[in-house]
Each structure stands twice: as structure tokens, then as C-alpha cells.
Amino acid sequence: MSNLHDLLALNTLPITEIYVDELRKLLKSGIPATYTLEQAASHEAGRDEDEDTGSNTTPLHILVRSLPSKLSEDETKVVLQMMDVLFEYGAGWNFLDYQNKSPGDVLWEKGFRTGNPLYERIVEAGVSAELLLRRLDENIEFLSEDDEPVDEEESDAGETIDAQITQAQDVEEAPRDTAEHQDEYLKAKLEYTDNSLVTQENRDGVMMDWETDIMRLARDSLFKYAGKEPVVLNIGFGMGIIDTLIQEQSPYKHYICEAHPDVLARMREDGWFERDNVVVLEGRWQDTLSALLDEGTVFFDAIYYDTFSEHYSDMLELYDNVVGLLKPEGVFSFFNGLGADRRVCYDVYRRIVDVDVRNYGMKCHFTAIPLPEKPDWENVRRSYFSCDTYFHPEIRFA
Ligand SMILES: C[S@@+](CC[C@H](N)C(=O)[O-])C[C@H]1O[C@@H](n2cnc3c(N)ncnc32)[C@H](O)[C@@H]1O
Incomplete structure (x- = not known):
């Protein structure tokens, strides 16, 4: 476990602004906001950190999993700030962890649901990310090696959040799926x-x-x-x-x-x-x-x-x-x-x-x-x- 993961385990309660300061410090020092438990484990075992382990348990997952079942108003504000900092440093809202859950799924299961500021923050991040990716998709011309424009659907460089999640679930599927490709x-x-x-x-x-x-x-x-x-x-x-x-x-x-x-x-x-x-x-x-x-x-x-x-x-x-x-x-x-x-x-x-x-x-x-x-x-x-x-x-x- 890295220092970042350790901090987000929220071992000391109540959750106060000290956590926000510590989090900012660690991310500023260069630990990626997307550094997963799986990468940390590979690092410890001396394996390639980028090997595909099939899941991505991100710092945001660790934070939401560590939340106590009830939060005071002040603690909610602090956790929101921590989420903001993680997103500011590039955390994704839709990675799937070792239980095939996204941070929003974990919050929902813990009872932080529609109307709860923490759940709504994830939804907001999802909307922004989706709209941003669409913008990028519109503006990037994908070029293949022989400089022919590549059909965007065939490229995974600018895929939407929904497509990423679906792919994570269906990695073994045939490429020309009838549910995915209308011509098929x-x-x-x-x-x-x-x-x-x-x-x-x-x-x-x-x-x-x-x-x-x-x-x-x-x-x-x-x-x-x-x-x-x-x-x-x-x-x-x-x-x-x-x-x-x-x-x-x-x-x-x-x-x-x-x-x-x-x-x-x-x-x-x-x-x-x-x-x-x-x-x-x-x-x-x-x-x-x-x-x-x-x-x-x-x-x-x-x-x-x-x-x-x-x-x-x-x-x-x-x-x-x-x-x-x-x-x-x-x-x-x-x-x-x-x-x-x-x-x-x-x-x-x-x-x-x-x-x-x-x-x-x-x-x-x-x-x-x-x-x-x-x-x-x-x-x-x-x-x-x-x-x-x-x-x-x-x-x-x-
Ligand atoms: C989910 S079903 C519709 C069910 C319908 N609402 C009902 O009450 O039975 C989808 C239908 O859309 C047709 N379809 C798929 N793509 C289409 C397209 N681009 N234009 C017209 N029809 C399409 C399919 O062939 C299929 O019959």
C-alpha cells in the first residue's frame, strides 16, 4: 500500500481538513490520483506496475469504501473537498475495482444515493467527463500509420465512458458484436x-x-x-x-x-x-x-x-x-x-x-x-x- 492509499483508508476519525491538506501534498509530490492498489501490489512484488490485472482499485475507490456509514455535515464537506482534489489531479469516476464496482456503485451500496452530495459529485464528474470526451472526439482526427483517417468507432483513443465500462465487462467478446455493430x-x-x-x-x-x-x-x-x-x-x-x-x-x-x-x-x-x-x-x-x-x-x-x-x-x-x-x-x-x-x-x-x-x-x-x-x-x-x-x-x- 502506498502513502496515498494509507491516507485514504481514513484510519483517524473524525474526518477533518487535515486529510485535504495531506492529500494535496501527496498528489503534488507526484503520486498519480489514479495509482491503483493493483499497481502498488505489483510494485511490491517486483512485477511490472502496468501489467493488466483486470481491475483498477483507484484512490477514489479506497476513499469511498473507507467512509463510515454516517457522516456529519462537516465531514461530508471535507470528503467532498477530497473528491474535488482527486478529480483535479485526474481521478476517473468510472474505473472498476476488484469487485467490478465503480466508486459511484460503492457509494450507492453504502446508502449514499441520489441527493447525497457525495453521490451527486460522482454523477457530476461523469457528466463533465462524458461531455469533455465528446468534445475531444469531435476535434481529434485519428490517423493510422499510412495517414488514412481511422473510423473513430474503431479507435479506443477517444471512447466514451459508457464504452469504457462496457468494454471492461466484456473483454472476451467478439469484435463484431451484433449488439454493438448495426451492420452486423x-x-x-x-x-x-x-x-x-x-x-x-x-x-x-x-x-x-x-x-x-x-x-x-x-x-x-x-x-x-x-x-x-x-x-x-x-x-x-x-x-x-x-x-x-x-x-x-x-x-x-x-x-x-x-x-x-x-x-x-x-x-x-x-x-x-x-x-x-x-x-x-x-x-x-x-x-x-x-x-x-x-x-x-x-x-x-x-x-x-x-x-x-x-x-x-x-x-x-x-x-x-x-x-x-x-x-x-x-x-x-x-x-x-x-x-x-x-x-x-x-x-x-x-x-x-x-x-x-x-x-x-x-x-x-x-x-x-x-x-x-x-x-x-x-x-x-x-x-x-x-x-x-x-x-x-x-x-x-x-
Ligand atoms: C427494441 S426493438 C423495438 C421494440 C418496440 N418498441 C416494441 O414495443 O416492440 C428495436 C427495433 O428497432 C429496429 N431498428 C434497429 N435499428 C434501426 C434503425 N436504425 N432504423 C430503424 N429501425 C431500427 C430493430 O430492427 C428492432 O425491430
Whole structure:
């Protein structure tokens, strides 16, 4: 253990400003704010400090793990200052420790949750880091050895926080994962089971019927602000759950955008193409919506977005389409699984969505829905939602 780790074990209570001064001194002396327990152990054993041990138990982890279960107001202020100092010296908010936990996960488990200044400080650090990385991504041109620009998605130099966490969990995964790469997904064979839609070969859960209540809630939002003759757009048909619910409200026009040939075949079989008030936009929304925008003849009371194998960068692109296609009083909503494999990431993304839509003069209101029962992930490759609260978004022009 290094002096830094020793200090952050908080062996002397109460926690006073002396800790802040000592911490600053150690970091100033050159110990990195990211110096992990694993690196210290390798150093002690005479091994390469940079060897990959599969986990990164950082000083911030040690600090939050060492916190007593109750802190006075003064102690909370001191710990906040210590966190500020660590972040100032480059601590990361999202490294995963020997128990596969980020500092935010540890705080949450210890009962320091939403509204607690320490937990909120981690969320804030996550939001800043994500927005900063995005800026860097925009400005750096990645060059390969032969000076050809490299596809940013293929480079790990500027990846988002979410991608880093996901990678840490899934290091053994094949590089062309259907859940990660949309071109692979669109080529993969799909299978409808009794309660899900999955990729046939690797059993990725594209859609599962545990989401039905969430879809009902979303459907209700879509009609909440609509005029007398609602025109709605749903992006991503999947199992047709939300589209069936939308049809119950007899919309004037119901656009459905769907890209996968197997899903389109199912829609054809089930008569969706023949319904009077349904317009099927065949293909990726990236192509079909820009055509609608160019025509400039259709505007929506409500737009819902729930696709597969897309990333937050796709949503950023979608916002441009949404603002052009939504009526001024309309509403945009989406299946909110952003960062939902960890509560702290889920909270970071909630804030990021709000920051991003504000750039378009919109506001996002989230409704918290408890999910007391864990979905059954037995027949799919991996879970895509691990939180016990769902945050349903409603985005409207402010
Ligand atoms: C999670 S499912 C949608 C589930 C749907 N909300 C329901 O209630 O059943 C995702 C759907 O989006 C489709 N999809 C994925 N990427 C798309 C894209 N870029 N454009 C249009 N559809 C896409 C998938 O083929 C799949 O049918």
C-alpha cells in the first residue's frame, strides 16, 4: 500500500481538513490520483506496475469504501473537498475495482444515493467527463500509420465512458458484436420466441415482453399532448408492442420506421402494411427520416424511439431530425436504457440527455417507475437493464 492509499483508508476519525491538506501534498509530490492498489501490489512484488490485472482499485475507490456509514455535515464537506482534489489531479469516476464496482456503485451500496452530495459529485464528474470526451472526439482526427483517417468507432483513443465500462465487462467478446455493430445486426437472422425477439445465433435480446408496461407508459405520453387527429411516429417495431398499443388509440396517422428485413417480413405477415392509418417507413431512420424532412409535408404530435444496436451518438444525430419533424407542442420519448447496467451511469446519462436537448430549446422530464421484479434474462445472452427504477423520458420544447 502506498502513502496515498494509507491516507485514504481514513484510519483517524473524525474526518477533518487535515486529510485535504495531506492529500494535496501527496498528489503534488507526484503520486498519480489514479495509482491503483493493483499497481502498488505489483510494485511490491517486483512485477511490472502496468501489467493488466483486470481491475483498477483507484484512490477514489479506497476513499469511498473507507467512509463510515454516517457522516456529519462537516465531514461530508471535507470528503467532498477530497473528491474535488482527486478529480483535479485526474481521478476517473468510472474505473472498476476488484469487485467490478465503480466508486459511484460503492457509494450507492453504502446508502449514499441520489441527493447525497457525495453521490451527486460522482454523477457530476461523469457528466463533465462524458461531455469533455465528446468534445475531444469531435476535434481529434485519428490517423493510422499510412495517414488514412481511422473510423473513430474503431479507435479506443477517444471512447466514451459508457464504452469504457462496457468494454471492461466484456473483454472476451467478439469484435463484431451484433449488439454493438448495426451492420452486423441487420445481417443477422432473428427469431421471435413466446416472449422476446432475439438474434438467432447469439441470442441477443432485441426486445422482451417485460417491457410491456414501459411501452404502455410511453404510449400514454405519445397521446398526452396530441391534437384531434394525432400523427405519431414510432422508430423500431421489434415485437410491435408499442405499435399495437398506439393502434388502440386510433391515431389519424401512425408511421412506423423499421430497418430489419425479418421484422419487416413479420409486419407484412401480420397485415401492418394494409392498415389504413399505418405508413411503414422501410429502412434505417437515418435514411427514411431525412427523406421526410426534405419533403417537409409531415409533422408529428409524438415521436418514439427504441432501436437496437445503436449508441448515444446515434441519438445525438436523431435529435436533429426530431426538432425538424416534431410539432411545437409535440413530445419525443425513447426507451431509456442509456447506461442502465449501472445506476450511476444511468444517472449520468439522464443528466446528459437533459443537457443535450436543452441545446435544441427542449426540456426532458423524467418519471421514475419502480421495477420491483428483475426481468428474466435466462434465455438471452446478457441483460441490458439492471436498475430497479426505470426513468421514463418526455422531451418537449421549453
Ligand atoms: C427494441 S426493438 C423495438 C421494440 C418496440 N418498441 C416494441 O414495443 O416492440 C428495436 C427495433 O428497432 C429496429 N431498428 C434497429 N435499428 C434501426 C434503425 N436504425 N432504423 C430503424 N429501425 C431500427 C430493430 O430492427 C428492432 O425491430
